[in-house]
Amino acid sequence: MRLTCDPPRPTDFVLKFIVSALAIATAAAPKTSLAQQTLAPERDIALVFCSVSQQNSCESLDWFADNIFAQTPEIPDRQASPAQTGTPSLQTEPSATQEKPFVPQNLPLLPSSTLLAPGRYGIAPNISVITPTAYGKSWGSISVGLGLQPRTRFTNEADGVLGVGFGLGDARKAVGLDIGVSIADLDTAEDGSISFKLHRQLPDDFAVAVGTLNAIDWGLTDSGTSVYGVVTKRFRLRDRVDRPFSQLYVSAGVGSGQFRSESNINKDVNSVNFFSSVAVRVAEPVNLIAEWSGQDLTIGLSVLPFRNIPLVVTPGVTDITGSAGDGSRFILGVGYLISF
Numbered sequence: 001m002r003l004t005c006d007p008p009r010p011t012d013f014v015l016k017f018i019v020s021a022l023a024i025a026t027a028a029a030p031k032t033s034l035a036q037q038t039l040a041p042e043r044d045i046a047l048v049f050c051s052v053s054q055q056n057s058c059e060s061l062d063w064f065a066d067n068i069f070a071q072t073p074e075i076p077d078r079q080a081s082p083a084q085t086g087t088p089s090l091q092t093e094p095s096a097t098q099e100k101p102f103v104p105q106n107l108p109l110l111p112s113s114t115l116l117a118p119g120r121y122g123i124a125p126n127i128s129v130i131t132p133t134a135y136g137k138s139w140g141s142i143s144v145g146l147g148l149q150p151r152t153r154f155t156n157e158a159d160g161v162l163g164v165g166f167g168l169g170d171a172r173k174a175v176g177l178d179i180g181v182s183i184a185d186l187d188t189a190e191d192g193s194i195s196f197k198l199h200r201q202l203p204d205d206f207a208v209a210v211g212t213l214n215a216i217d218w219g220l221t222d223s224g225t226s227v228y229g230v231v232t233k234r235f236r237l238r239d240r241v242d243r244p245f246s247q248l249y250v251s252a253g254v255g256s257g258q259f260r261s262e263s264n265i266n267k268d269v270n271s272v273n274f275f276s277s278v279a280v281r282v283a284e285p286v287n288l289i290a291e292w293s294g295q296d297l298t299i300g301l302s303v304l305p306f307r308n309i310p311l312v313v314t315p316g317v318t319d320i321t322g323s324a325g326d327g328s329r330f331i332l333g334v335g336y337l338i339s340f
Contacts, residue, residue, distance in 0.1 A: 123312070126287060131294075137165060137176065161183065178211075180197075181193075191220050251278075255272060297320040318331055
């Protein structure tokens with residue numbers, strides 16, 4: 001879908017993102033008590049949003065839904081648990097003269113939500129804006145997402161794409177297969193593509209994946225087929241994810257097609273190129289993201305606006321350095337996860 005609009009005025013997007021992230025980290029960090037120290041495992045997900053041009057150089061949104069809601073590992077975060085001394089005993093009578101006998105007491109039954117730390121988010125923010133990561137959906141996950149940008153590269157036209165993705169297999173036990181369908185023409189669905197990603201979760205918070213973007217397409221799509229491989233590593237910086245700056249995600253990979261430099265794309269040179277991303281969980285519902293698409297720098301925030309609704313909003317600014325495109329552009333991804 002393409003709409004004509006005026007080009008946005010230049011603003012200091014990068015500074016606003018950094019200041020907003022630090023402010024949200026301070027405000028959103030919950031104050032927890034000792035009774036809330038045991039937290040339930042969360043389901044981390046990442047919505048990957050990408051813009052690709054008519055020359056495979058990041059202008060339109062055909063790649064947005066290819067890796068939408070790539071799931072990160074469902075592994076419980078490390079917990080701060082009190083040290084135990086001695087051996088548990090069921091003895092009710094004193095074993096020594098100075099000890100008092102055990103007397104049962106009637107204590108109020110706490111609801112299960114208290115035991116699971118009420119207010120905890122069930123999902124996590126995205127760890128990427130444009131580039132792929134090594135995480136993906138497995139069986140039991142379906143995602144729906146929408147990508148928008150007010151201006152594409154070298155034009156004043158807006159662009160949008162709708163994506164649906166689902167997973168097969170199990171990345172923790174064997175291999176997961178993430179299948180994404182993107183619709184570039186929101187009016188008639190005459191333009192679109194299907195992408196695939198095989199992914200595997202490894203010990204020590206590593207994950208690996210190989211994928212093909214736009215493996216199958218129909219109509220007039222703005223990008224060709226791209227093959228890539230990527231590795232992602234999660235670093236646990238704090239014992240609890242509900243504390244500021246608790247986790248760090250680093251992804252690095254190589255790919256062909258749209259990952260090539262803009263000059264190689266314009267010259268129609270077949271090559272591969274490096275891409276990477278870094279995401280810091282500045283607060284439980286917020287990730288601050290910086291990444292290199294193979295062509296230029298992108299900075300964004302990924303935010304969970306609601307505690308009990310699996311909705312992720314990921315705004316970003318791309319083409320920041322000017323090494324590709326015709327100036328910085330605002331991009332936005334919104335996604336919803338369905339689990340069964």
